[in-house]
Amino acid sequence: MTINYINEKGKIDIGEQVVAVIAGMAAIDSYGIVGMASRHQIKDGISELLKKDNLSKGIEVYTKDEKVYIDLHIVVSYGVKISEVAQNVQEKVKYILENQIGVKVEEVNVIVQGVKVLAE
Amino acid sequence: MPSKIGSQEMYAMLYTGGKALEQQVSEIDALNVFPVPDGDTGTNMNLSFQSGIQEMESNHSETDTLGSTMGSFARGIMMGARGNSGVILSQLFRGMSQALKGKEVATSEDFALALDKGVEIAYKAVMKPVEGTILTVARESAKAAVRASKRNPSIDEVFKAAIDQAELTLEQTPDMLPVLKEVGVVDAGGKGLIVIYKGMYQALTGEQLTFERKATKQQSTSHEVVASEEFGYCTEFIIQNLTEPVNETFLRSTLSDMGDSLLVVHDEDFVKIHIHTLDPGQVLSHCLQIGSLHRIKIDNMTEQHEHTQANKETSAVVKQSNYSQAHDGQLKPYGIVSVTNGEGIKDIFMSLGANEVVFGGQSMNPSTEDLANAVRKINAETVIILPNNKNIILAAEQVASVVEDKQIIVIPTKTIPEGIAAILSFHEEQDIEDNIDVMKDAAKSVVSGQVTYAIRDTQINGATIKEGDILGILGSEIVVNGTNLVQTTVDLLENMVDKDEHEIITIFTGEEVKQPEIAELQEIIEAKYDDFDIEIKSGLQPTYYFIISVE
Numbered sequence: 284m285t286i287n288y289i290n291e292k293g294k295i296d297i298g299e300q301v302v303a304v305i306a307g308m309a310a311i312d313s314y315g316i317v318g319m320a321s322r323h324q325i326k327d328g329i330s331e332l333l334k335k336d337n338l339s340k341g342i343e344v345y346t347k348d349e350k351v352y353i354d355l356h357i358v359v360s361y362g363v364k365i366s367e368v369a370q371n372v373q374e375k376v377k378y379i380l381e382n383q384i385g386v387k388v389e390e391v392n393v394i395v396q397g398v399k400v401l402a403e
Numbered sequence: 404m405p406s407k408i409g410s411q412e413m414y415a416m417l418y419t420g421g422k423a424l425e426q427q428v429s430e431i432d433a434l435n436v437f438p439v440p441d442g443d444t445g446t447n448m449n450l451s452f453q454s455g456i457q458e459m460e461s462n463h464s465e466t467d468t469l470g471s472t473m474g475s476f477a478r479g480i481m482m483g484a485r486g487n488s489g490v491i492l493s494q495l496f497r498g499m500s501q502a503l504k505g506k507e508v509a510t511s512e513d514f515a516l517a518l519d520k521g522v523e524i525a526y527k528a529v530m531k532p533v534e535g536t537i538l539t540v541a542r543e544s545a546k547a548a549v550r551a552s553k554r555n556p557s558i559d560e561v562f563k564a565a566i567d568q569a570e571l572t573l574e575q576t577p578d579m580l581p582v583l584k585e586v587g588v589v590d591a592g593g594k595g596l597i598v599i600y601k602g603m604y605q606a607l608t609g610e611q612l613t614f615e616r617k618a619t620k621q622q623s624t625s626h627e628v629v630a631s632e633e634f635g636y637c638t639e640f641i642i643q644n645l646t647e648p649v650n651e652t653f654l655r656s657t658l659s660d661m662g663d664s665l666l667v668v669h670d671e672d673f674v675k676i677h678i679h680t681l682d683p684g685q686v687l688s689h690c691l692q693i694g695s696l697h698r699i700k701i702d703n704m705t706e707q708h709e710h711t712q713a714n715k716e717t718s719a720v721v722k723q724s725n726y727s728q729a730h731d732g733q734l735k736p737y738g739i740v741s742v743t744n745g746e747g748i749k750d751i752f753m754s755l756g757a758n759e760v761v762f763g764g765q766s767m768n769p770s771t772e773d774l775a776n777a778v779r780k781i782n783a784e785t786v787i788i789l790p791n792n793k794n795i796i797l798a799a800e801q802v803a804s805v806v807e808d809k810q811i812i813v814i815p816t817k818t819i820p821e822g823i824a825a826i827l828s829f830h831e832e833q834d835i836e837d838n839i840d841v842m843k844d845a846a847k848s849v850v851s852g853q854v855t856y857a858i859r860d861t862q863i864n865g866a867t868i869k870e871g872d873i874l875g876i877l878g879s880e881i882v883v884n885g886t887n888l889v890q891t892t893v894d895l896l897e898n899m900v901d902k903d904e905h906e907i908i909t910i911f912t913g914e915e916v917k918q919p920e921i922a923e924l925q926e927i928i929e930a931k932y933d934d935f936d937i938e939i940k941s942g943l944q945p946t947y948y949f950i951i952s953v954e
Contacts, residue, residue, distance in 0.1 A: 317528065374439050
């Protein structure tokens with residue numbers, strides 16, 4: 284699945300992987316997030332923080348009826364207001380994608396998969 | 404001056420910090436371009452901070468220690484954190500509260516370490532900290548506090564060192580975060596933090612009206628009121644025993660029709676309301692339907708305004724001189740002096756990068772010497788002057804012959820909108836020739852309008868004008884006149900706007916305009932120019948009811 288645009292000069296295809304990487308970069312910039320979690324670990328109940336070069340493992344991008352949907356699996360820091368952090372991530376990801384690649388994002392779903400308690 | 408801070412001092416500091424922030428919400432919103440340019444940083448910080456104050460107030464008892472007061476505040480701000488800036492702010496205070504936990508009082512060193520701990524905790528909650536934001540400002544400021552506390556001065560000196568450094572760092576944020584430079588603003592969150600710190604500092608040093616704690620007749624800190632409104636009453640209260648779940652959005656929109664500076668903080672079992680209104684009774688009656696009212700405080704702002712007006716002059720001077728001092732250290736390539744005619748417009752120019760503003764306008768044109776003095780305060784190789792009035796251009800051009808150690812460039816802006824367009828298109832990294840070109844072009848591309856009143860009977864272009872008539876001026880020509888302010892302004896806009904050419908209408912409201920007139924005008928033009936970006940800003944200029952920019 285790719286996202287495609289057609290204009291008078293031809294066609295542009297943007298791979299979902301590209302969208303995922305950009306979404307991941309936007310997400311880890313967001314305050315309150317300490318990492319992305321692999322989406323495959325939900326069933327094991329562990330959330331391993333992904334390294335920077337495979338952030339996109341924590342992100343699913345799918346298109347349905349020409350619309351783009353994104354699921355982000357994040358790990359937040361203990362002590363932040365999680366609902367607010369999640370909402371900030373949604374805004375940031377949507378804004379960056381719409382600005383950088385002109386992708387209209389229908390939904391950004393945030394799955395908070397872990398909370399990291401840091402030594403205080 | 405206390406040598407140590409205890410619960411009572413901290414309570415007053417946080418309270419006053421919150422009040423200071425509340426007054427600057429719209430200025431901070433206006434700076435907000437990062438992480439998402441949605442203009443809500445000030446609003447979010449304010450709601451978060453108020454939630455901290457709320458928690459601190461409701462848990463207050465006589466046996467409080469510094470640690471427990473700070474703990475309540477931190478808990479409140481964490482629970483009520485809104486938006487990115489609010490979440491960061493909550494972590495800064497959470498760290499401070501951890502450092503002060505269990506302490507009765509704090510020495511200057513404890514205080515510095517608390518600021519530092521706040522930064523440490525705030526940085527822990529982010530994977531990739533972005534520099535040039537509130538985090539950077541807080542970090543550098545805390546470092547300065549720690550350095551100062553090692554020399555063991557008093558708490559107020561330590562705090563002053565922290566604030567001075569915060570201001571310097573804020574100025575540098577555009578060099579760290581490109582998006583700020585593009586737009587020509589400093590970081591909004593960082594600015595908000597400084598506003599809070601300054602309010603706290605005022606409470607600490609007693610530079611502001613005293614703040615009594617929890618008395619039934621509470622003396623609130625002085626509200627410096629926007630002078631464009633009839634002052635009315637600053638009304639604050641809490642609604643408890645809610646009869647039904649509160650629909651916050653609905654409540655907010657109902658109340659916003661009754662006044663301005665509205666703040667609604669909604670928690671599970673109470674709602675806190677703050678509003679500036681001409682009719683407190685109406686607000687109270689409406690809220691009585693939701694629940695019972697507690698801790699009602701109504702202040703007559705007109706009285707307070709008369710009181711603060713007298714102090715305003717001096718504080719503006721202090722602000723200016725602090726600002727200049729902060730800039731003495733480093734020689735910059737460029738500086739900008741702008742002539743302005745209202746407090747609000749001054750703030751706008753300052754936020755867009757002007758280093759000095761000189762008050763002037765129709766009835767009090769600044770002299771060459773006034774302008775030269777402003778230029779001398781700026782430590783820069785080249786200083787650009789924006790006269791913003793055709794009668795001042797000449798005086799501005801004379802500055803070059805008076806000031807010899809700097810290159811003086813005058814961009815011949817004839818109106819405030821031209822000046823704003825020019826300063827927005829200025830880019831520090833471009834060479835001067837390019838800057839002159841783009842600034843002049845930008846100034847030319849704006850259509851400027853002004854609405855004022857006739858000072859005598861006269862005949863212009865065949866129209867008979869009576870003293871007191873409202874005049875609409877396009878560029879420098881009177882194009883419409885009438886007796887109704889809103890209608891004449893709408894007619895003037897007709898003459899200004901070309902729907903195929905333009906897309907933005909900005910209106911700066913004068914100090915003599917009343918809130919209902921502004922609301923009426925806004926409603927009409929928003930309906931009429933529905934695909935335009937319409938911005939209404941408080942300019943507070945005298946003489947001109949409205950200054951309008953169309954681009």
